[in-house]
Amino acid sequence: MITCRNRQTLASDNFASTHPKILEALTEANHGHARAYGYDELTAKATARFCEIFESEVQTYFVFNGTGANVLALGACTKRFGAVLCPASAHINVDECGAPEWQLGIKLLPIATPEGKLLPAQITPHLHAMDSEHHSRPCAISISQSSELGTLYSTGEIAALAEVAHQHGLYLHVDGARIANSVAASNTSLKKMLVETHVDVISFGGTKNGMMYGEAVVFLNKSLGQEIKFMRKQSMQLASKMRFISAQFLALFEDELWLKNAAHANKMAKLLQQKLETRQNLKIIYPVEANAVFVQMPKTLIHTLKQELFFWTWDEEQNIARLMTSFDTTPEELHHFVSKCE
Amino acid sequence: MITCRNRQTLASDNFASTHPKILEALTEANHGHARAYGYDELTAKATARFCEIFESEVQTYFVFNGTGANVLALGACTKRFGAVLCPASAHINVDECGAPEWQLGIKLLPIATPEGKLLPAQITPHLHAMDSEHHSRPCAISISQSSELGTLYSTGEIAALAEVAHQHGLYLHVDGARIANSVAASNTSLKKMLVETHVDVISFGGTKNGMMYGEAVVFLNKSLGQEIKFMRKQSMQLASKMRFISAQFLALFEDELWLKNAAHANKMAKLLQQKLETRQNLKIIYPVEANAVFVQMPKTLIHTLKQELFFWTWDEEQNIARLMTSFDTTPEELHHFVSKCE
């Protein structure tokens, strides 16, 4: 186990701390006994709040972490012999230690994408022979908003994917670990981005946006989520003292903290981009649309930087680093990082 | 969803709040960025602390909840075609929505036990034909300390189970969701109760003893835990901001808070027992050795009490209620409950 002594503020948005207002809410929630496993008043309030935020009658289930949210969402969408189409770069495909396959027995069908975004035209070749028992049957499309490469789907692009999905009897799942960054960056609302485009289910991120722990599975398609509570328990995602997740979400939605946190992170990413673009030896690889900046740099520079700074090399062969900003990133930190990029 | 408006202090130790010192520790842990997924300094410190508490070179992995701890522990103990012997009343058998079967594909072999405790003589009939491929092969024995019925295994009883397990190539797992209550109630230490008796792996409870969330899988048998980190991730039990679980455990071990919390709960259970025993219409069913009291009462009384108080009926047919005390139970609450038992 290697602990990290270096400055690490651009490594990941889950290296960040808990937002002070979230912590405050935890303290406030901490009095007396409350019914366990989500049958408490704060949870009732928090799930109701989700309906307001989505401006729709959504069904919301709190879980511990993002992989848990994704697996439950996909579990609701798939049959035992199901397959899920996703970008090859998807978190579910690359960074969850095979949890979807392990938990659900399903197959992922990864598709190479230029900028982390799946297009309808890439889906249809996989929808031949849907009734042949020799192949796993595609049951869902899963996309990340924002994508793993920091890019955004437009509302129209999401609607188009939902349309092709529904035409063929598939569901559309959105891994929204950074959905707040996406909404903040687009000139839109959750309703317009996800409800009106006919997304079926979303993994709604909390931890990367200032929470201590906790995510939500939000069903926009009411028929999907009916038995998810059993799968949540069985998949070990049912918190006994759930009020403490609920309290965090309530605080996150108070005064639009969720959007403020995300907007700040996005702004810092743009600023970082601008600063990096001044360097001749660096190259921004993907459009910077949310809170991630992917930058190609000389191998030796990566090595030198890592002596002092902690960040992830996304592509070892192409020498591409991933830099993430978060709700607590400061301009000084960006300045410090860029100043080292010589 | 039914929220609970009644007084509910004896319903469960996971209805309790978070101990103030735990909450304080969360606040203190909340500054700056820290490496995610357990590669932070607090986690290094907390896992080292477990070695001190156990007075042994244990390997510790933090997880979100008790079912997660149990499943990971059993996963380390079992082969794909494995079976686990456990009391029929075991939490893994009754209260985890089939998570062990679902997650691991293993088979539980439940054994009827008079007071929730498994004896070596009950094990051996299941160890015939261990090499026959027609039957799931027993790979582990799993017991709960304290048991689901609030009783305790003596050190000798645990050692005897470990011996029969190891003689036949099985491992011994202890579901220690209430291990603190067990240690506090016995005149012993973790080392004497678990290490010197040759237990292989323990699910070490935090949430029911005053934490907000978080449990630990503690491997006493070093060869067992080597690949558990992959299973933790795959089973969706890997917290990104793990420092906040670690901080809680560190606080729990500070000034023996874990034992103080548990001892208080135990004391309240004894007091409750004494008070209930004064009532002619009630009958204590199992020895009160930790923080649970099982009491048989007239069906009508259960009905009347539930108008005002929230607690679980353990056995609907025998009219047995389970009453749990916790670190924050007060004598007044006990008095109030018993006063209603007329």
Add this chain to the structure above:
Amino acid sequence: MITCRNRQTLASDNFASTHPKILEALTEANHGHARAYGYDELTAKATARFCEIFESEVQTYFVFNGTGANVLALGACTKRFGAVLCPASAHINVDECGAPEWQLGIKLLPIATPEGKLLPAQITPHLHAMDSEHHSRPCAISISQSSELGTLYSTGEIAALAEVAHQHGLYLHVDGARIANSVAASNTSLKKMLVETHVDVISFGGTKNGMMYGEAVVFLNKSLGQEIKFMRKQSMQLASKMRFISAQFLALFEDELWLKNAAHANKMAKLLQQKLETRQNLKIIYPVEANAVFVQMPKTLIHTLKQELFFWTWDEEQNIARLMTSFDTTPEELHHFVSKCE
């Protein structure tokens, strides 16, 4: 690996050979190319034949073996978080190496039964709290006809189980590895025993009744089997040259060979019972209603017999041997066996 040199004709009905007429059918089926995976003419004919035999519009899927049939049937009946109620002695619980748990992730809820038969009154205590996510949800009842102990359910008993199942939203599955013996022994038909009693799905045995290999999953409840073909492939039970299973079933149904084979085996069991009952040192344990005889005998006698004869000791502690007759058992073999029982 221990090969068997002893006489073994009462060991099991799957020690028996292939009936000559079945072998003949295999030879006849063996000309030219035929479409694989069940899309051939013989398979179409054989599945249609099942409708005739059941006098009902059943849906039939051929598989390789009995465990395969049981798992597919249960897979159709259960959700991911499902449980199946069955006698503790059920083949699915005891003799399939945990295949249902492994394949489906479900939980079996074994119930102790006096003579291998489940009664409605034993079911209902398990149907509390069906909506609680803490427990696996019962989705099906599974019984064996004939039972693992050689006893038979009456038509009324089956209908009663189906009724309690359906009242609570469960399905009723019949493991019919020896369904032919059951029909032959009862004064009834498949229609009366299974269709009119509202059984949902049956594992229809072939191998133990004279086939070389091959069983069938027969859905009486049409809505259940719709996607089973995917599960059959995924569970590795889809034969490429399926015509050779189909040909066997067609031969088995020709001139009522299936009933003749079974009736002979049943008759031999009755004869064996009569012979054994003449011995003072032996005790028949269960009613002999199909083709199994369970006999308690002195431990030393078991030991002596096994020097020369091969059979299974069902209960090592009670010294109970299981003797199975089959389509090719001869009175001489019974006589020989009993003559040794001194």
Add this chain to the structure above:
Amino acid sequence: MITCRNRQTLASDNFASTHPKILEALTEANHGHARAYGYDELTAKATARFCEIFESEVQTYFVFNGTGANVLALGACTKRFGAVLCPASAHINVDECGAPEWQLGIKLLPIATPEGKLLPAQITPHLHAMDSEHHSRPCAISISQSSELGTLYSTGEIAALAEVAHQHGLYLHVDGARIANSVAASNTSLKKMLVETHVDVISFGGTKNGMMYGEAVVFLNKSLGQEIKFMRKQSMQLASKMRFISAQFLALFEDELWLKNAAHANKMAKLLQQKLETRQNLKIIYPVEANAVFVQMPKTLIHTLKQELFFWTWDEEQNIARLMTSFDTTPEELHHFVSKCE
């Protein structure tokens, strides 16, 4: 269900019948009782015969079908959190309805390959970060010999893959559904192709080479197969009357029938290739090295041919047909097919 009335001799080698000598062997094996589940004398003889054929102390387990063989082999190679590297065109990836994921919970890592063959250079990029719990850990490489595209690995190519596998702690599995065609086509032996190249485990095909049903999992690496018998039972691949699979393999190895059958099929493929190459409107796509011919043809021609002939379109977009020859393909059939290709 669509049965096939057209001529279909080039559709697949599993559309073929059973070789007469195999059928004869089934008849000979059919006398008296024999111990079930592989503990019979024929099975002992057949598994010993595999050692002779491989000229090595291999461990052999008979199963029902090819997917069963592949899944058991991969199950022996992988941990619960394991991944298997394979060509994107691999049967395990494309044509087994997700059985490996479903049965084992593992992840397949498909790699695009020009001619169905995996090269060491394609493996190494996937072997970074083997100790990171965020990714499924590669445990095995799986290749098909002959490949799904009818091409062959040279002995040197197999040895090179085994070397890269073993250097990184992975195993090498060979899907040998058509291993006989491969050995017959190469100037080599099983020993030289698989044992001396250090392959760990092979799925040894029987059905596509003239058997009625039955395949074998052959462990060349002795340490791998030790517990496979449990997985075979659990995965529903354990035949009760196993002697009938064993008898087929014994017949297949008699007088080198396995190689004769395969050599004939290979010869017919070469002949077909020659005939097709005379047509200007057709294009052979991959080297014809075993018993498959992939031919690109005008879309209209595919349509016309399918009026009368049954064969599979491999690539709907590229208009590529797959034509398979088998042990019973005749020159007349080839002539007939090609005569229609105008």
